[in-house]
Each structure stands twice: as C-alpha cells, then as structure tokens.
Amino acid sequence: MDHAELSTEQVLKRDIPWETYMTTKLISGTGLQLLRRYDNRSESYRAQLLDDDGPAYVKVFVSILRDIFKEETVEYVLALMDEMLTANPKRARLFHDKSLANEDTYEPFLRLLWKGNWFIQEKSCKILSLIVSARPRALDGVIANGEASNSKKNITCIGDVLKGLVEWLCAQLKNPSHPTRGVPTAVNCLAALLKEPVVRSSFVRADGVKLLIPLISPASTQQSIQLLYETCLCIWLLSYYEPAIEFLATSRALQRLVEVVKSSTKEKVVRVIVLTLRNLLPKGTFGAQMVDLSLPQIVQSLKTQAWSDEDLLEALNQLEEGLKDNIKKLSSFDKYKQEVLLGHLDWTPVHKDPLFWRDNITSFEENDFQILRVLITILDTSNDPRSLAVACYDLSQFIQYHPAGRIIVTDLKAKERAMKLMNHENAEVTKNALLCIQRLFLGSKYASFLQA
Numbered sequence: 001m002d003h004a005e006l007s008t009e010q011v012l013k014r015d016i017p018w019e020t021y022m023t024t025k026l027i028s029g030t031g032l033q034l035l036r037r038y039d040n041r042s043e044s045y046r047a048q049l050l051d052d053d054g055p056a057y058v059k060v061f062v063s064i065l066r067d068i069f070k071e072e073t074v075e076y077v078l079a080l081m082d083e084m085l086t087a088n089p090k091r092a093r094l095f096h097d098k099s100l101a102n103e104d105t106y107e108p109f110l111r112l113l114w115k116g117n118w119f120i121q122e123k124s125c126k127i128l129s130l131i132v133s134a135r136p137r138a139l140d141g142v143i144a145n146g147e148a149s150n151s152k153k154n155i156t157c158i159g160d161v162l163k164g165l166v167e168w169l170c171a172q173l174k175n176p177s178h179p180t181r182g183v184p185t186a187v188n189c190l191a192a193l194l195k196e197p198v199v200r201s202s203f204v205r206a207d208g209v210k211l212l213i214p215l216i217s218p219a220s221t222q223q224s225i226q227l228l229y230e231t232c233l234c235i236w237l238l239s240y241y242e243p244a245i246e247f248l249a250t251s252r253a254l255q256r257l258v259e260v261v262k263s264s265t266k267e268k269v270v271r272v273i274v275l276t277l278r279n280l281l282p283k284g285t286f287g288a289q290m291v292d293l294s295l296p297q298i299v300q301s302l303k304t305q306a307w308s309d310e311d312l313l314e315a316l317n318q319l320e321e322g323l324k325d326n327i328k329k330l331s332s333f334d335k336y337k338q339e340v341l342l343g344h345l346d347w348t349p350v351h352k353d354p355l356f357w358r359d360n361i362t363s364f365e366e367n368d369f370q371i372l373r374v375l376i377t378i379l380d381t382s383n384d385p386r387s388l389a390v391a392c393y394d395l396s397q398f399i400q401y402h403p404a405g406r407i408i409v410t411d412l413k414a415k416e417r418a419m420k421l422m423n424h425e426n427a428e429v430t431k432n433a434l435l436c437i438q439r440l441f442l443g444s445k446y447a448s449f450l451q452a
Helices: 018-023 029-038 043-067 071-087 089-096 107-112 118-133 158-174 182-193 197-205 209-215 222-238 242-249 253-263 267-280 286-292 295-303 310-329 332-342 354-381 385-401 405-411 414-421 427-442 444-451
Strands: none
Touching (some): 018 029, 029 043, 043 071, 071 118, 089 118, 107 158, 118 182, 158 197, 182 209, 197 222, 209 222, 222 253, 222 267, 253 267, 253 286, 267 310, 286 295, 286 310, 286 332, 332 354, 385 427, 414 427
16 A cells, blocks of 8 residues: 555554564563553553653653654554544644653654655644644753753754754645645644744744745635635734745735635635735735735725634734725825826826925935836836836926936936837827936936026
8 A cells, every 4th residue: 555545443453472572582572561551452441551651651652653663663653653643733732741751752753754755744844743732842952852051961952853853844835745745744744843933033033935926825625725814813923023024925825815805705715815815915015016906905905704713803904904094004106006006107296295205205216226226127128108207207296306316327327228218109108208317417407408
C-alpha cells in the first residue's frame, strides 16, 4: 500500500513483535510490560492507563522513536500517539512532566519531519506542534523539558524546535511532500503555532508570508473552505506582528482578502477576515487602500446579512466606524497619492487647485519622489488619454510650485516622455504635454503666459 494513503486505523491493525525488540535490548523489560498492557486495548482502558501513568507511556513511545528505525514500527508508535492526542489534546502536557526532565521529547519528531514517508512526516508534525503548544512557557529560557541549562545531557532547546518546524512547514508550502495534504497540513499547524511571537518572527524571516498569499482565494468545497479559513487565520495572527504587516502592505494580500470577504457566505471565514481588516485599518496606507477597494460599501452589504455570530457583528460595526474615521482623516494629498498609485487619473478638483499644490508640494519629495516617478511611468505605459493628460498637467504643476521643480523633473527624464506625447492623437494630451515641455524649458511664468 502507498504509505501516503495510510490511515491511523490501518496502521494500528499491525502486530508489532515487542518481545523481539526486548531481546535485542531496543526496549527495556519495563517498556515491554507497559506496551503489553496498552497495546490492542479499548480506548476507555487506554485512557485509564494514561490517567494513572501517562508520563511512563510517553517515555516508552519516545524511546522507541529514538532507538528503533524500522518504518512499520515507527508508523505504529506515531499512530498510537496520534490516537492518544486526538482523543484528548490536553494529554500533550504529559510530555512536559517533571519525571521526563532528562528525556529529549522533541528530537525524535523533529528528525522524523525530514525522514521517511508522508504518514511519518504528517504525524510527527501534528504531534510535535501539539507538544510545543502545550509546553510550560516558564521553561523557554531554560531547556526543553525543564532540565537545568548547565546539564551535561544534550537536549534540544525550544528555539531549535520552532525553527525546525517553521523550516519544514515552509518547505511544504513551497514543495509539498503530498500532492493534496502537504499544504493543508502545513497551514493547519501554522494556524496553531503562529499564536507564538517567536514563531511569527521565524516565519517572517523564512519569507513564509508570501507563500500564504496565493492561498487566499474564493473556495467552494468543504476542504478548500477549511484551507481558506486556516490561511486567513494565519494572516490574522500575523496582523499582530509589525514586520509581517510591512510585508502584507507590499503584497496583494489586502485585495485578495477583500475579494474573498465580498463573495464568501461561510461565517467563520468572513469573521476572521473582518477581524484581520480591523487590525490592518490603522496601519500605514491600508485605510486608504480599503477605501479605494470599496470596502465601506462591502461592509454595509455584509451588515445586511443574517449572521449569528455576535463577535462578527461587533467587528463589522467597528470596521465600519474605523473606515468612516479614516475617510475623514485622509488628507487631500493621501487621496491624490492613492489616485496616482492606482494609475487611473481624472480631473478631480485637487489637480487644478493652487492651494493643494502650495500646501503639499514638499510631500512630493517623500520616498525619493515616488509620486513623480509613478506619474512619469504613467506617461510611458498608460493607454488612457485622460490619465496621460492629467499626468502631464501634474508634472507641469510640480515644476511651477517646487523651487527645484525643473531640475528634479529633468533629472527624472520626464522631458523625453512628454515630448513624445506632443504628437498624440488626442488634443487634450497634446495640450498638456506642450504645457509640461514649456515649463521645463521656459519656466512657469512664461509657460503660463503662453498657455493663456
């Protein structure tokens, strides 16, 4: 059978020769006794054993993974542990019992992430994520299971575990070990692990955020909806971390989130996206972008739907109020900047308002004259006559109002582009290209005279 398609139930039907392992001293007599008592028993009986002596069973399972490399046995023990933790995830705390202080309970799983088949990798990832999440945080500054930092025994520290986990998860997002389960497994574990600041930091440093963005897209099947939800949950957790926000600001994450929330009917998906948008709203230029993407209208539409989740309704109200405040706060230059960055210019009032140019002329110097550079790019790339005409006019305005306008625009090589447009078939483009060239050559006073 294909190992990738194995189920826990199928693996647990195997008969493992524990006595042989004891004979070869790969397990102890005590270990054999515990295994005989536990193996092939009912769930309720096993639960009682774990309640009575859980850490001892964890010790036996971990020692087998450490010392035995036969694939069928490794799969079997991982299946036992998976079953144990699925029935009660709180049992992950057993791995951090004081009696296991000298055991490296992380290392076998960390090693198995990169070894063996998909069944082994998937179970190791799931179990390790649960164990890590259940650890007492007070131990993070010491050693994995509470052993004093001056111990001679080499025990994997939590930093290395989290780093190794993040590396494997990013590898799955890039090149999954399993064609259909690699990515969902990675995202599922990330949704749990990204609650930790140290994991957020490690994930961003590993350039992981960009691997999540393509997964934010409308979903229809139950599996794809769950993957979308957990991906958005990861983005929500990352929206609390400033370096991740900086990356989100330069990606298409916002456009994708808005697109999904506009069309999704799944309440949990809508809720986590709305909470994410609420977090991002006050950061950088997100507010202005949200307005441009018609989010205020989308929020109004969402509010008319019959949601049962009170947290979602409250978050929608908060997002709506935040967007209203943002619209009020947006300066005329912010609005102008958004118009230019979107690349579709029109004769909105600011372009011909002398007060706008006088008050905001130094704002054009931001980010190494970013807005001027975009205006010049529009001259090169746009097929829209209105955008071309307005871009030429705005460059002429900058020349007129900035003390070093002519020098700056010349240095940015706008002259050649504007001159090409003087022969444009559209009269409005020709007129404003001519004005731009006149101001470049003659200065603002003479150009204004000629224009009149």
